[in-house]
Amino acid sequence: MLEEEKAPKVRMGDIAKAAGISRQALYLHFPTRAELLVATARFLDEVNGADAKFASCSEARTGRERLDAFIQAWGGYIPEIYGVGHALLAMQDTDEAARAAWEDRMQAVRSGCRSAVEMLDSDGALCSELTAERAVDLLWTLLSVRNWEQLTQACGWSQAEYVREMQALAQRALIRTQS
Amino acid sequence: MLEEEKAPKVRMGDIAKAAGISRQALYLHFPTRAELLVATARFLDEVNGADAKFASCSEARTGRERLDAFIQAWGGYIPEIYGVGHALLAMQDTDEAARAAWEDRMQAVRSGCRSAVEMLDSDGALCSELTAERAVDLLWTLLSVRNWEQLTQACGWSQAEYVREMQALAQRALIRTQS
DNA sequence: ATGTCAACTTTACACAGTGTCAAGCAAAGG
DNA sequence: CCTTTGCTTGACACTGTGTAAAGTTGACAT
Numbered sequence: 001m002l003e004e005e006k007a008p009k010v011r012m013g014d015i016a017k018a019a020g021i022s023r024q025a026l027y028l029h030f031p032t033r034a035e036l037l038v039a040t041a042r043f044l045d046e047v048n049g050a051d052a053k054f055a056s057c058s059e060a061r062t063g064r065e066r067l068d069a070f071i072q073a074w075g076g077y078i079p080e081i082y083g084v085g086h087a088l089l090a091m092q093d094t095d096e097a098a099r100a101a102w103e104d105r106m107q108a109v110r111s112g113c114r115s116a117v118e119m120l121d122s123d124g125a126l127c128s129e130l131t132a133e134r135a136v137d138l139l140w141t142l143l144s145v146r147n148w149e150q151l152t153q154a155c156g157w158s159q160a161e162y163v164r165e166m167q168a169l170a171q172r173a174l175i176r177t178q179s
Numbered sequence: 180m181l182e183e184e185k186a187p188k189v190r191m192g193d194i195a196k197a198a199g200i201s202r203q204a205l206y207l208h209f210p211t212r213a214e215l216l217v218a219t220a221r222f223l224d225e226v227n228g229a230d231a232k233f234a235s236c237s238e239a240r241t242g243r244e245r246l247d248a249f250i251q252a253w254g255g256y257i258p259e260i261y262g263v264g265h266a267l268l269a270m271q272d273t274d275e276a277a278r279a280a281w282e283d284r285m286q287a288v289r290s291g292c293r294s295a296v297e298m299l300d301s302d303g304a305l306c307s308e309l310t311a312e313r314a315v316d317l318l319w320t321l322l323s324v325r326n327w328e329q330l331t332q333a334c335g336w337s338q339a340e341y342v343r344e345m346q347a348l349a350q351r352a353l354i355r356t357q358s
Numbered sequence: 359a360t361g362t363c364a365a366c367t368t369t370a371c372a373c374a375g376t377g378t379c380a381a382g383c384a385a386a387g388g
Numbered sequence: 389c390c391t392t393t394g395c396t397t398g399a400c401a402c403t404g405t406g407t408a409a410a411g412t413t414g415a416c417a418t
């Protein structure tokens with residue numbers, strides 16, 4: 001349901017109905033809407049084998065390979081959690097639990113960015129205008145779910161285009177030009 | 180009030196109280212919360228001389244100058260409308276008027292991006308890996324309010340750093356490397 | 359002085375969605 | 389047979405938006 005266009009408008013009652021139980025029964029399983037969404041996100045991670053996808057990144061031997069692999073993995077992962085993510089993002093301002101849950105996931109992405117940047121740095125491949133920390137900030141921002149949303153939704157990019165262009169952009173943005 | 184941290188939580192009653200009138204009187208002036216916010220945005224544009232700031236971009240003689248000038252102008256403009264913008268963004272999913280109003284403003288930004296990219300292109304300075312359209316998509320996304328928010332809030336960049344880094348990034352991202 | 363109009367006030371209410379609470383029912387299992 | 393578990397139904401509190409109606413106040417016109 002969350003993937004069907006209007007994620008934030010899926011109400012507790014809708015979910016209950018779809019599950020074939022009463023709205024109240026839903027509250028016997030999940031204390032709040034936020035926690036239901038968070039649990040859904042965790043469930044999706046498990047089902048989709050999220051860990052495995054990201055594990056393959058650490059096999060990369062150069063920083064550049066790692067950067068590409070990470071963008072591929074994360075970029076391919078976004079659409080799978082976008083439904084839940086969107087719903088969670090929509091309640092950031094009103095719900096502390098939702099904020100914390102999302103923040104947590106984003107910090108995980110950030111540490112993925114950091115790994116790639118550090119590997120680039122130790123290869124001596126990091127763009128000379130950037131410190132490692134600043135490069136992490138930039139990459140992390142480039143790869144935000146909102147940016148994916150804008151590019152694939154508003155700009156009409158396909159998933160494959162997104163990954164390809166983002167890899168190319170990240171290289172121009174972060175990697176020292178050979179000279 | 181909108182600039183004070185928790186923009187989306189400013190309610191009609193809060194505004195009325197601050198204005199020294201009753202909540203109902205507010206509805207005599209603005210039919211809905213969304214329209215009040217939109218009117219506020221327009222008002223801020225006027226007060227801050229938004230047009231003038233962007234007009235100076237078109238004086239640039241090279242694409243690169245124009246790119247820098249546009250990022251400077253828009254980047255400097257974001258903090259001025261961020262309060263209202265944030266409140267408007269927060270109600271995108273629930274309020275069609277808010278969505279349309281924001282979309283409208285963002286299309287204006289996009290056309291600023293397009294002007295800069297086209298000038299770069301006609302200078303022959305556009306990165307060879309990019310079509311003009313794709314460059315516009317990228318620049319527009321790079322300069323999103325959400326990205327500004329993430330970099331200045333979550334990453335702790337100062338306004339000056341944001342502008343400087345964004346100009347540098349845009350150059351690496353869009354401009355053909357001299358070779 | 360009287361009338362009228364505009365801007366506002368107070369009070370009340372409809373509506374949506376979340377979350378709480380309490381009483382009851384039905385099937386499973388010692 | 390009795391208890392527990394998982395549910396059901398129904399009612400309700402709360403928040404915030406927006407609507408509606410009746411009353412007040414001051415300015416200004418005749």
